[in-house]
Amino acid sequence: MMKIAVFALQGAFEEHEKMLAQLGAECVEIRRRAHFTGSFDGVILPGGESTVQGRLLREGGMLEPLREGILAGLPVFGTCAGMILLAKKISNDEAVYLGTMSAIVRRNAYGRQLGSFFTKETFGPYDDVPMTFIRGPIFEWVGENTEVLSRVDGKIVAAREGNMLATAFHPELTADTRVHEYFLDMAKTR
Ligand code: GLN
Numbered sequence: 001m002m003k004i005a006v007f008a009l010q011g012a013f014e015e016h017e018k019m020l021a022q023l024g025a026e027c028v029e030i031r032r033r034a035h036f037t038g039s040f041d042g043v044i045l046p047g048g049e050s051t052v053q054g055r056l057l058r059e060g061g062m063l064e065p066l067r068e069g070i071l072a073g074l075p076v077f078g079t080c081a082g083m084i085l086l087a088k089k090i091s092n093d094e095a096v097y098l099g100t101m102s103a104i105v106r107r108n109a110y111g112r113q114l115g116s117f118f119t120k121e122t123f124g125p126y127d128d129v130p131m132t133f134i135r136g137p138i139f140e141w142v143g144e145n146t147e148v149l150s151r152v153d154g155k156i157v158a159a160r161e162g163n164m165l166a167t168a169f170h171p172e173l174t175a176d177t178r179v180h181e182y183f184l185d186m187a188k189t190r
Contacts, residue, residue, distance in 0.1 A: 001024065001026050002024075002026065002042070002184055002187055003025070003039070003040050003041050004020055004025050004027055004028070004040060004041060004042045004043070004044060004184075004187070005027075005030050005035075005036065005040040005042070005043045006020070006027050006028070006030065006043075007030050007043070007044065007045050007053070007057075007062075007082075008029040008030060008031050009030075009031060009052075009053055009056040010049060010053050010056065011046045011047050011048020011049065012046050012048060012170060012173065013044070013046040015046075015170075015172035015173055016044050016046055016079075016180075017029075018172075019171075019177055019180050020044075020180060020184075023177055023184060030043075033060055033062050036062055036066065040074065041075065041187040041190070042074070042076065042077065042184070042187035043066070043069070043074055043075070043076045043077070044076075044077050044078075044082070044183075045076065045077070045081070045082025045083075045085055045086070046079055046080075046082055046172070047079045047080030047081050047134065047170050048080075048081045049081060050082075050084035050085055050107065051095070053081055053085060053097075054097040057097065063097065066098060067098050067099070070100045070163065070164065071100060073162075073163050074163065075163045075183070075186045075187040075190055076164050077165045077167075077180075077183040077186075078164070078165070078166045078167075079167050079169070079171070079172065080134065080137065080167070080168060080169070082166065083105060083137055083139075083166035084097070084105055084107055084137050085097040085098050086098050086100055086101040086103075086166050087103045087104065087105040087166075088101060088102055088104070089103075089104045090105055090106070090107055091106045092107055092108075093107055100164060101159075101164045101166060102142065102145065102161060103142045103143065103146060103166075104142075105137045105138065105139055106137055106138050106140050108136075108137070109136065109155070109168075110133060110135065110136060111135075115133065115135040115136065116132075116133060116134045118130065118131065118132050118133070119131050121152050121157075122150060122151075123149050123150045123158055123178065124147075124150070124158075124160075124182060125182075126179075129150070129171070129176060129179065130171075130176050131150070131152065131157070131167075131170075131171070131174075132169055132171075132173045132174060133152075133168065133169050133170070134173075136157070136169060137168050138157060138168055139155075139156035139157070139166075142156060142159050143161065145162065146161040147159060147160045149165075149167075150167070150169075158179075160186075163190065165182070165186060167179065
């Protein structure tokens with residue numbers, strides 16, 4: 001059974017857990033440094049508020065061990081705020097959190113008020129994947145080793161660099177499990 005660590009500090013983590021359970025994976029909630037020990041097949045960074053999550057990760061002493069794990073090859077899936085935490089640079093913010101993914105992201109790229117919408121687009125090998133955006137970021141630039149998996153209106157909204165997967169949208173808020181299956185495949189073939 002796959003064992004996935006889900007960061008449960010803030011935001012939409014329960015929906016990820018439900019989806020992973022549906023796919024037969026075991027979830028471990030990470031709220032404190034002490035929870036982030038032992039071996040995991042992968043890690044999920046949920047959506048929410050990246051500034052709050054980043055602060056809680058830093059204050060809780062979890063930022064460094066998580067960064068080290070990712071750099072050592074631990075598969076990670078960041079949704080929305082999680083994508084912001086992974087990026088090496090945020091174009092409209094000074095902060096850098098994990099900074100492991102060769103990418104420049106823009107926070108709240110669709111505006112703060114009217115930034116929520118739903119669409120269906122291609123994600124990697126899959127067509128018509130439902131995508132829920134909630135004040136999401138976009139990728140403004142990705143490195144040469146990063147594979148673009150989805151574009152919406154020409155803007156990159158999902159990408160993978162080695163063991164790191166990031167989506168600007170929330171697949172866990174839909175009934176479609178294919179993005180999570182893609183991530184579990186990444187974790188399996190690590
Ligand atoms: N706007 C949030 C941020 O910048 C992300 C929103 C989300 O995760 N749904 O952190």
